[in-house]
Amino acid sequence: xxxxxxxxxxxxxxxxxxSIRKKIIADLRRTAPRRRGVDxxxxxxxxxxxxxRRLSPLRLRRVSSMEAHCEEVRALPKRIGRKGFYLPLLxxxxxxxxxxxxLDEEDQTMFWNHLHSLGQGIVVRxxxxxxxxxxxVSILSSNGVAIRSSDNTLFCDPFHFHNPNxxxxxxxxxxxxxxxxxxxGEYVHFGVLWGHNHYHWVxxxxxxxxxxxxxxxxxxxxxxxxxxISRPQRESLQMLGIGPERIIEFDGRHWxxxxxxYVSPGLTAxxxxxxxxxxxxxxxxxxxxxxxxxxxxxxxxxRRVVNEVDLVAELLRYGFELVTLxxxxxxxxxxxxxxxxxxxxxxxxxxxxxxxxxxGATLIELFSPRYINGCFWALxxxxxxxYGFTVGMQRGEDIGVDxxxxxxxxxxxxxxxxxxxxxxxxxxxxxxxxL
Numbered sequence: 001x002x003x004x005x006x007x008x009x010x011x012x013x014x015x016x017x018x019s020i021r022k023k024i025i026a027d028l029r030r031t032a033p034r035r036r037g038v039d040x041x042x043x044x045x046x047x048x049x050x051x052x053r054r055l056s057p058l059r060l061r062r063v064s065s066m067e068a069h070c071e072e073v074r075a076l077p078k079r080i081g082r083k084g085f086y087l088p089l090l091x092x093x094x095x096x097x098x099x100x101x102x103l104d105e106e107d108q109t110m111f112w113n114h115l116h117s118l119g120q121g122i123v124v125r126x127x128x129x130x131x132x133x134x135x136x137v138s139i140l141s142s143n144g145v146a147i148r149s150s151d152n153t154l155f156c157d158p159f160h161f162h163n164p165n166x167x168x169x170x171x172x173x174x175x176x177x178x179x180x181x182x183x184x185g186e187y188v189h190f191g192v193l194w195g196h197n198h199y200h201w202v203x204x205x206x207x208x209x210x211x212x213x214x215x216x217x218x219x220x221x222x223x224x225x226x227x228x229i230s231r232p233q234r235e236s237l238q239m240l241g242i243g244p245e246r247i248i249e250f251d252g253r254h255w256x257x258x259x260x261x262y263v264s265p266g267l268t269a270x271x272x273x274x275x276x277x278x279x280x281x282x283x284x285x286x287x288x289x290x291x292x293x294x295x296x297x298x299x300x301x302x303r304r305v306v307n308e309v310d311l312v313a314e315l316l317r318y319g320f321e322l323v324t325l326x327x328x329x330x331x332x333x334x335x336x337x338x339x340x341x342x343x344x345x346x347x348x349x350x351x352x353x354x355x356x357x358x359x360g361a362t363l364i365e366l367f368s369p370r371y372i373n374g375c376f377w378a379l380x381x382x383x384x385x386x387y388g389f390t391v392g393m394q395r396g397e398d399i400g401v402d403x404x405x406x407x408x409x410x411x412x413x414x415x416x417x418x419x420x421x422x423x424x425x426x427x428x429x430x431x432x433x434x435l
Contacts, residue, residue, distance in 0.1 A: 101388035295345030
């Protein structure tokens with residue numbers, strides 16, 4: 001018997017959502033399907049009223065995405081229903097990047113090997129941008145990124161889905177703790193994994209404001225942020241017109257929120273051209289300056305350049321300035337990078353500020369062989385910048401760079417070949433003064 005069209009559609013939709021749940025759980029666990037007896041026990045636990053409310057959804061394998069759990073809508077509803085809503089804002093997109101510039105074949109091989117292990121590459125598929133509305137949900141874990149529904153489902157946002165194990169950084173204990181605070185009314189969830197890091201705050205979290213501003217109802221709602229945000233992070237919100245009266249810091253306990261809005265802006269470590277353009281337009285006015293910056297990590301615990309004194313001495317001859325970003329306010333960092341033409345430095349969150357540079361700037365990143373990440377290569381592509389890199393030698397937790405190689409890469413990318421070989425040929429990784 002042929003089913004009516006409406007029934008076939010519902011079955012197909014249900015099957016698709018069920019498949020999403022199974023895929024998320026399988027990816028999270030990274031194990032083969034469990035045995036029938038174990039699944040039967042979990043089913044019994046899931047329908048036992050007390051345990052269903054108190055046992056962690058991770059233990060019950062109740063993990064889902066907002067897309068699968070909520071009802072999809074085409075416009076922002078006047079109120080959040082019991083099931084919640086899922087409103088797509090932008091469709092999924094495929095980004096294709098230009099290869100980075102590198103003068104050493106061995107460095108190039110090392111770069112791609114690391115990127116493949118991180119799931120990065122020339123082509124990346126960015127999931128849809130959406131806003132979801134959830135009713136009577138819990139915010140859990142120390143960083144406040146774990147969101148649990150009233151029916152004890154833990155949401156796995158595709159924002160971090162390229163590495164599902166990240167959800168375990170916000171994993172729940174065996175038993176969900178009692179509710180410590182109930183918030184009545186409407187709130188916006190503004191938590192993000194590693195949110196205290198400058199990179200994730202600027203490129204993963206701030207672009208959410210771009211999509212919130214599309215809805216008048218959401219523009220003045222309070223934001224639930226992670227505990228202990230820094231002064232520059234507060235300053236960045238202030239520059240977007242978000243005052244301290246709208247900021248609520250999550251204290252790490254179990255909060256229950258009557259109506260919670262959540263915005264997912266894409267995929268972490270894969271900044272889109274839309275987000276990059278919006279950040280530059282909102283924070284950094286057009287500039288005709290052409291400053292050359294060397295971004296130091298001498299105040300950091302790792303990935304410092306051990307022969308930085310010698311490297312900086314050479315770069316100063318080409319008009320570079322030595323900058324240490326921890327000494328600057330957020331507004332000063334924006335202004336500095338908004339005037340930058342060339343940026344050189346070891347891999348670190350300071351390169352995030354390249355998003356404020358005018359299109360066409362040059363980024364040269366110095367890596368240690370132990371850790372190579374393509375996030376700033378992705379950012380450079382989103383911004384329309386030129387990008388190159390070199391890989392130095394490991395010096396404990398720090399880096400020794402080949403100064404001659406850095407200067408030759410700078411010359412090939414900038415066109416400034418004057419006197420590059422003078423004083424550079426004898427400098428190898430690890431030489432010079434250790435910082």
